[in-house]
Amino acid sequence: MLAELSPALIAEVKLATQLLASKQRICILTGAGISAESGIPTFRNKQTGLWENYGVEDLATPEAFTRDPKLVWSWYQWRRQMVADKAPNPAHHALAQWQYHAQTSDQQVTLITQNVDDLHEQAGSAVTHLHGHLWRNRCGQCEIPYQDKSRASYDNQGTMSFDETLLSCPHCDGYIRPDIVWFGEALPVQAWQAAEDAAANCEVFISIGTSSLVYPAAGLAQLAKQNGAQVIEINPDPTPNTIVDITLAEKAGIVLPLLIEEITAL
Numbered sequence: 001m002l003a004e005l006s007p008a009l010i011a012e013v014k015l016a017t018q019l020l021a022s023k024q025r026i027c028i029l030t031g032a033g034i035s036a037e038s039g040i041p042t043f044r045n046k047q048t049g050l051w052e053n054y055g056v057e058d059l060a061t062p063e064a065f066t067r068d069p070k071l072v073w074s075w076y077q078w079r080r081q082m083v084a085d086k087a088p089n090p091a092h093h094a095l096a097q098w099q100y101h102a103q104t105s106d107q108q109v110t111l112i113t114q115n116v117d118d119l120h121e122q123a124g125s126a127v128t129h130l131h132g133h134l135w136r137n138r139c140g141q142c143e144i145p146y147q148d149k150s151r152a153s154y155d156n157q158g159t160m161s162f163d164e165t166l167l168s169c170p171h172c173d174g175y176i177r178p179d180i181v182w183f184g185e186a187l188p189v190q191a192w193q194a195a196e197d198a199a200a201n202c203e204v205f206i207s208i209g210t211s212s213l214v215y216p217a218a219g220l221a222q223l224a225k226q227n228g229a230q231v232i233e234i235n236p237d238p239t240p241n242t243i244v245d246i247t248l249a250e251k252a253g254i255v256l257p258l259l260i261e262e263i264t265a266l
């Protein structure tokens with residue numbers, strides 16, 4: 001399988017395998033790129049990225065929701081529609097397999113994601129979400145979680161659609177919003193604490209499919225590095241991350257299954 005990669009990439013995969021085989025505490029941060037091969041657009045890829053076509057300030061800030069809750073809610077219902085039929089790809093499955101394998105080895109593989117989809121969970125991983133959950137709602141005013149599974153309906157072709165009508169909180173009458181961290185909002189305290197602990201205490205930090213532009217998540221690699229970790233990056237395109245020790249410049253769905261097959265076979 002390794003033969004399908006370029007000689008330079010094979011050399012980097014071998015380096016990464018050797019490094020990972022000799023270390024116990026691994027921290028992994030994933031971003032939108034890991035779900036790209038499942039058919040979910042990233043945010044910043046040219047042409048297809050969500051923020052190339054929509055304004056962050058119109059859709060992903062608390063101010064936007066106050067100004068035009070209907071627009072914001074409709075956009076998230078559209079995103080739910082887009083994500084609903086997507087399945088984990090080989091990259092998600094490989095990480096889940098590694099975590100499963102780690103249960104019977106002396107490795108600790110902590111997975112943190114910036115993604116709001118649940119493809120890591122669908123693949124069987126235990127994962128900490130830094131930016132919230134696309135499939136959860138809460139009140140924009142009193143913050144009480146809102147459960148309503150009836151918002152998706154199916155037509156006679158079996159196509160799922162999501163109602164764009166605004167919902168009101170049964171407790172305070174505020175508008176219901178997706179349970180997603182918007183720009184200008186704080187990250188969930190427990191999730192961020194868990195991520196900081198894992199990054200500060202790991203021996204290897206692996207950054208997968210993220211542009212490393214959005215803080216505080218992008219600072220986790222630096223935190224790990226300052227505490228002595230080596231940093232591996234998996235991304236087909238260059239990022240501004242300057243502290244990387246090993247770059248695997250290939251799609252996650254190609255390189256991760258190969259890497260993890262090598263590690264778990266050792």
Ligand code: OAD
Pocket residue numbers: 030031032033034036037042043044045049114115131180181182183208209210211212213214234235236237239250251252253
């Ligand atoms: P971005 O869209 O900023 O970056 C996606 C990265 O994935 C890019 O660097 C791509 O080169 C890379 N990529 C694309 N396809 C890939 C593949 N098959 N395998 C590996 N990498 C691939 O997405 P994020 O870095 O996740 O925030 O964005 C961070 C945050 O900004 C998101 O969580 C979101 C967004 O606004 C919130 O929703 C709060």
